[in-house]
Each structure stands twice: as C-alpha cells, then as structure tokens.
Amino acid sequence: MKKICLLFCLLLSSCASDPSRDGSxxxxxxxxxxxxxxxxxxxIQCKGCHADQYQQYEESxxxxxxxxxLFNAQYFNDVVPRALRNPGLxxxxxxxxxxxxxxxxxxxxxxxxxxxxxxxFETGVTCDFCHTLGGYAENGDFQQVxxxxxxxxxxxxxxxxxxxxxxxxxQVGDFCGRCHNATNHIGVEVKSTYYEWxxxxxxxxxxxxxxxxxxxxxxxxxxxxxxERGQAAHMNIGNISKKQKEQGKLYNHSFPGAHSISQLQDAxxxxxxxxxxxADADGRFPFALLVNNERSGHKMPSGSSDLRFMWLxxxxxxxxxxxxxxxxxxxxxxIGPDYSIAGSSPxxxxxxxxxxxxxxxxxxxxxxxxxxxxxxxxxxxxxxxxDNRLDATEIRKEGYYLKLPANxxxxxxxxxxxxxxxxxxxxxxxxxxxxFSPVLVASKKKQIxxxxxxxxxx
Ligand code: HEC
Ligand code: HEC
Ligand code: HEC
Ligand code: HEC
Ligand code: HEC
Numbered sequence: 001m002k003k004i005c006l007l008f009c010l011l012l013s014s015c016a017s018d019p020s021r022d023g024s025x026x027x028x029x030x031x032x033x034x035x036x037x038x039x040x041x042x043x044i045q046c047k048g049c050h051a052d053q054y055q056q057y058e059e060s061x062x063x064x065x066x067x068x069x070l071f072n073a074q075y076f077n078d079v080v081p082r083a084l085r086n087p088g089l090x091x092x093x094x095x096x097x098x099x100x101x102x103x104x105x106x107x108x109x110x111x112x113x114x115x116x117x118x119x120x121f122e123t124g125v126t127c128d129f130c131h132t133l134g135g136y137a138e139n140g141d142f143q144q145v146x147x148x149x150x151x152x153x154x155x156x157x158x159x160x161x162x163x164x165x166x167x168x169x170x171q172v173g174d175f176c177g178r179c180h181n182a183t184n185h186i187g188v189e190v191k192s193t194y195y196e197w198x199x200x201x202x203x204x205x206x207x208x209x210x211x212x213x214x215x216x217x218x219x220x221x222x223x224x225x226x227x228e229r230g231q232a233a234h235m236n237i238g239n240i241s242k243k244q245k246e247q248g249k250l251y252n253h254s255f256p257g258a259h260s261i262s263q264l265q266d267a268x269x270x271x272x273x274x275x276x277x278x279a280d281a282d283g284r285f286p287f288a289l290l291v292n293n294e295r296s297g298h299k300m301p302s303g304s305s306d307l308r309f310m311w312l313x314x315x316x317x318x319x320x321x322x323x324x325x326x327x328x329x330x331x332x333x334x335i336g337p338d339y340s341i342a343g344s345s346p347x348x349x350x351x352x353x354x355x356x357x358x359x360x361x362x363x364x365x366x367x368x369x370x371x372x373x374x375x376x377x378x379x380x381x382x383x384x385x386x387d388n389r390l391d392a393t394e395i396r397k398e399g400y401y402l403k404l405p406a407n408x409x410x411x412x413x414x415x416x417x418x419x420x421x422x423x424x425x426x427x428x429x430x431x432x433x434x435x436f437s438p439v440l441v442a443s444k445k446k447q448i449x450x451x452x453x454x455x456x457x458x
Pocket of ligand 3: 218
C-alpha cells in the first residue's frame with residue numbers, strides 16, 4: 001500500500017502541499033494524501049497508453065470543472081465566505097465540490113475553503129473517477145466499483161481485457177444524470193438537463209447523451225452519430241498493443257458544449273414562414289420565424305440555466321435600404337413582467353443590461369430570491385418563476401409583424417439572428433472574470449415581395 005502511495009505522491013505534485021507547510025488551515029479530519037479513502041489514479045497516469053483520450057479530455061470542461069475561473073470565483077469569493085458565516089450553506093458548498101471536484105468530495109468530508117486545500121486532490125471530473133463509477137446510492141452519492149477495474153464499453157475478453165471490465169452503465173444517460181441535474185438546498189431545481197433529456201423522444205428511446213456528446217463531431221450530423229474507429233489503447237510496451245482489437249466506435253472525450261463556439265453554431269437552425277402577401281389595413285404584415293431545437297436532446301439553453309440565455313434579433317429592410325420596424329407578438333399573458341421580452345422585467349436593467357437589445361425575444365429561466373428579485377445565484381433561488389426555453393426536438397413558431405408605411409409594396413429583406421451567451425456580462429464583471437462573448441448560433445435571410453394593400457380598406 002505504502003509503495004503505491006509513494007508513487008502517487010511522486011506523480012501528483014499536489015501531494016506535496018502539506019498543510020503545515022503551505023500555511024493553509026489544517027483540520028484534524030483532513031486526510032493526508034497517503035491515507036486517502038478513495039485513492040483515485042491521476043489522469044496523467046492514463047496518458048501513456050490512452051494518449052488520444054487524454055488529449056481530448058485535457059481541453060474539456062470536465063478537466064477544467066474546478067479551475068474554470070468563473071466556478072472558482074463564485075465558489076471561493078461568494079459560496080465559501082457565506083458558508084463560513086452560515087452553517088446552513090455548508091452542505092450546499094459541498095455539493096459544488098461533489099460535481100466540480102468529485103475526488104475531493106469523496107475523500108474529504110469538510111468544507112473545502114481555500115485553493116490550497118483543494119489542490120491536495122486532483123480536481124475536475126477525472127478519468128479514473130468516471131471509469132470506476134459504478135452507480136449512485138439512494139441519496140445520490142457516488143459509488144465506486146469494488147473491483148477497482150476500469151469500467152469500459154467494450155465486451156473484450158482474455159488478454160485484451162488488461163485492466164478493464166465491461167460496464168453497461170457507462171453507456172447510458174443515467175451515468176451523466178447525477179451531475180447534470182441539481183436541486184439547491186431550498187429544494188429548487190436549478191439544473192435539469194438530465195430530466196429534460198429523459199422526457200424527450202431521445203431519452204424515451206434510450207438514445208444516450210454519449211451518442212451526441214461523445215461522437216467525433218460532438219453532435220448529430222443529418223441525424224447521424226459518426227464515430228472514430230481504432231484501438232482503445234496504444235501501449236508502447238512490448239507487443240501488447242498488437243493484441244488489442246480494433247473497435248468500431250471510439251468515444252470522444254472533448255465534451256463540447258457552451259464553451260465551444262463551433263459547437264453552438266448551427267445547433268438550432270432558423271426558418272421564416274410567410275403566410276400572406278399583403279399587409280392588413282393598419283400596415284401590419286404578419287410572418288413567423290421557426291426556431292428548431294431538433295438537434296439537441298434537452299432544452300436549449302440547458303445546463304446552468306441560471307446563467308445561460310439566448311435571444312432573437314429580427315430586422316427588415318426595404319429594397320431602398322430603409323429600416324422597417326419589426327414587432328414581436330408576445331403570446332404571454334400580461335400578469336407580471338414578460339420575461340420573454342428583453343427590457344420588460346425591472347431586473348433586466350441590472351442583469352441583462354445591454355447584452356440583449358430591448359424588445360428582443362429572450363429564451364431563459366428566471367430564478368428569484370427571497371426578495372422576489374431575479375437572482376443569478378443558483379443557491380439563493382427560492383422559486384423558478386419563468387421558463388420559456390426551447391424543448392428538446394421542439395420547433396418553436398414565433399409570431400412577428402412588420403409595421404409597413406401606408407401603401408407599401410415591393411421587396412423586403414428579412415434577416416433573423418439567434419444568439420447565445422454563457423452568462424450575462426453583469427455577472428462576469430461582478431465575478432471579475434473574462435466575459436462570455438455572444439455566439440451567433442444561427443442566421444437566416446429571406447427576401448419577400450409584398451403586394452399593395454388597397455387604400456380603400458382604410
Ligand atoms: C465524464 C466522464 C468521463 C471522463 C472524465 C473520462 N471518460 Fe472515458 N469514457 C466515458 C464514457 C461514458 C465512455 C463510453 C461511452 C459509451 O460507451 O457510451 C468512455 C470511454 C472510454 C474508453 C473506451 C475507448 C473509447 O475511446 O471509447 C477509454 C479507453 C476511456 N474512456 C479512457 C478515458 C481516459 C484515459 C480518460 C481521461 C484522459 C477518460 N476516459 C475520461 C466517460 C468518461
Ligand atoms: C500501461 C498502459 C495503460 C495505462 C497506463 C492505462 N490503460 Fe486503460 N487500457 C489499457 C489497455 C491495453 C486496455 C485494453 C484495450 C482493449 O481492450 O482494446 C485498456 C482499457 C481501458 C478501458 C476500457 C475500454 C474497454 O475495453 O471498454 C478503460 C475505460 C481504461 N482503459 C481506462 C484507463 C484509465 C482511466 C487509465 C488511467 C487511470 C488507464 N486506462 C491507464 C492500457 C492502459
Ligand atoms: C440528440 C443529441 C443530444 C443528446 C441526446 C444530448 N445532447 Fe446535450 N447538447 C446537444 C446539442 C446539439 C447541444 C448544443 C450545442 C452544444 O452546446 O454542444 C447540447 C448542449 C449541451 C450542454 C450545454 C448546454 C448549454 O445551454 O450551454 C450540456 C451541458 C449538455 N448538452 C449535456 C447533455 C447531457 C448531460 C445529456 C444527457 C442527459 C445530453 N446533453 C443529451 C445535443 C444532445
Ligand atoms: C462527476 C460529475 C459529472 C459527470 C458524471 C458528468 N459530468 Fe459533464 N460536466 C460536469 C461539470 C461539473 C461540468 C461543468 C464544468 C464547468 O463548466 O465548470 C460538466 C460539463 C459538461 C459539458 C460541457 C458543457 C459546456 O458548457 O461546455 C458537457 C457537454 C457534458 N458535461 C456532458 C456530459 C456527459 C454526456 C456525461 C456522461 C457521459 C457527463 N457530462 C458526465 C460534471 C459531470
Ligand atoms: C449536480 C452537479 C452540480 C452541482 C451540485 C453544482 N454544479 Fe456547477 N455545474 C455543473 C454542470 C454540469 C455545469 C455545466 C452546465 C453547462 O454547461 O451549462 C456547471 C456549471 C457551473 C458554472 C458555469 C461555469 C461556466 O464557465 O460556464 C458555475 C459558475 C458553477 N457551475 C458553479 C457552481 C457552484 C458555485 C455550485 C455550488 C453552489 C455548483 N456549481 C454546484 C454541475 C454542478
């Protein structure tokens with residue numbers, strides 16, 4: 001046992017951070033790395049034989065789940081100071097660690113309150129954490145397999161098995177579900193990707209997250225998941241590598257999502273639907289815009305829906321280049337603020353600010369705190385008051401009209417753009433981290449011809 005631990009410490013520079021030396025608070029229940037209850041192997045140890053998986057993983061948000069500056073800022077500058085004042089928040093703070101640094105969560109039962117404390121463990125969602133995950137306990141806690149063998153998707157036998165064990169669990173949505181769904185300490189569901197997927201037609205027919213997020217493109221192309229093929233491991237030791245079977249389906253570990261611009265582009269195609277050729281007596285020319293979420297297996301935006309949002313900007317120009325006003329027809333009832341239109345809620349002035357042009361259609365979730373105000377802090381949410389996000393596989397039809405000048409006829413150039421933003425700039429500046437730039441998800445142009453409306457109608 002001791003030998004393994006020594007090797008561990010040589011490989012893991014983090015083991016060197018002895019609390020008495022780095023000045024971080026030392027608590028009695030803090031285990032030394034050599035006494036870890038769950039001694040997970042570090043991801044760098046997989047690199048030699050699984051170089052491809054490692055390379056993809058290294059850049060993924062799973063690897064950066066803890067070092068991610070936005071997470072770090074919110075956790076250390078807001079959650080921890082508040083949990084130190086209010087013991088009621090300690091368990092909530094521990095849940096942050098459960099998902100963003102599960103190895104630390106498994107091995108330390110206290111509140112991780114400094115970066116030095118965290119650095120004693122490998123943070124992020126690590127290779128070995130995922131590949132020794134056997135399931136979840138009734139209370140949602142992670143369960144590590146007793147065999148210690150790496151859980152993999154292939155039914156290999158004999159010599160080729162090496163250190164792996166076949167697992168059906170790594171291939172299903174439930175595997176991802178525990179971390180991609182969350183309820184805060186007040187009982188409000190603040191993240192629901194897994195439930196959204198489970199209720200979708202993808203979830204119902206067992207089409208797992210992995211099929212979209214771990215194929216070589218990271219999404220379905222023309223409805224198909226395309227996979228790389230090859231060996232699961234490339235060992236440079238002796239001839240063992242020659243014995244490895246070529247697999248028809250290798251799973252990619254980059255897990256693209258909200259942080260990869262190329263991934264978001266074209267994720268939700270747009271289309272115009274024009275029903276009439278003439279405007280009404282008041283010069284209103286109605287049309288619809290179709291926003292298509294057939295390609296994702298859950299609502300969009302999903303994940304951190306406390307922070308993420310999308311919006312539509314629709315413009316119209318006459319052939320002469322004059323701007324024609326475009327009005328969004330809200331179908332919402334007029335009780336309370338209409339959060340589906342930017343600028344309608346009193347909180348938009350502080351939260352959305354100028355990120356979204358006033359009057360634009362917004363897709364978002366609105367969580368409110370106990371003062372009844374919109375809050376971007378998932379752990380302060382007492383209620384989810386609004387959710388107009390696009391459902392999985394939904395094609396949303398949005399009604400608009402042009403406000404045409406009297407007796408207008410001729411060509412009109414319509415343009416619709418759908419944008420996505422990971423978090424409002426008001427929030428990133430508060431957290432003092434780099435801004436998420438807005439991503440143009442989809443763009444659609446269409447030229448239409450409008451026939452004269454007869455003045456006699458007036
Ligand atoms: C978030 C969890 C997660 C992390 C982190 C993770 N994997 Fe995987 N890995 C999976 C899943 C899930 C599959 C199988 C997908 C399926 O069959 O549907 C897989 C498949 C594999 C396979 C089988 C071959 C292949 O490429 O499909 C190997 C080998 C592997 N992972 C190694 C690694 C290594 C090495 C790392 C770290 C560098 C790593 N994994 C990190 C979840 C993870
Ligand atoms: C010394 C080389 C070596 C190292 C280091 C190594 N592996 Fe492997 N691994 C292999 C070989 C060989 C296989 C079998 C490949 C096959 O069946 O084709 C394998 C298979 C796997 C599989 C199962 C793929 C399947 O068959 O379903 C997983 C998962 C896996 N390794 C994860 C890891 C993780 C996680 C680490 C780091 C903690 C790691 N491996 C480190 C050589 C290695
Ligand atoms: C049918 C394919 C498909 C399935 C199934 C699917 N997703 Fe997605 N997912 C997408 C697409 C497309 C996007 C949007 C583009 C992007 O961010 O990659 C996305 C985005 C995401 C995001 C970023 C959300 C955001 O708003 O930024 C997360 C997190 C995610 N998926 C996790 C999951 C999990 C977990 C599951 C299973 C419970 C799952 N996905 C199932 C296709 C899928
Ligand atoms: C141990 C918890 C855990 C497990 C298991 C897990 N994830 Fe994640 N995942 C996370 C965390 C935490 C993040 C966010 C990291 C960040 O942004 O700080 C994340 C990020 C992602 C992203 C990137 C989202 C973005 O915005 O860029 C995708 C896609 C994703 N996960 C899909 C999956 C899929 C598919 C599975 C199952 C094969 C899975 N995850 C399993 C915890 C987990
Ligand atoms: C059940 C698992 C889970 C818990 C608990 C959890 N998170 Fe996360 N967190 C995730 C996942 C998964 C994502 C990525 C979702 C996405 O891409 O939209 C994420 C994303 C984030 C992000 C956005 C990062 C970015 O760059 O986009 C922040 C900030 C964050 N979490 C902070 C926290 C804090 C603070 C806590 C504790 C109060 C916490 N999380 C608790 C799973 C969790």
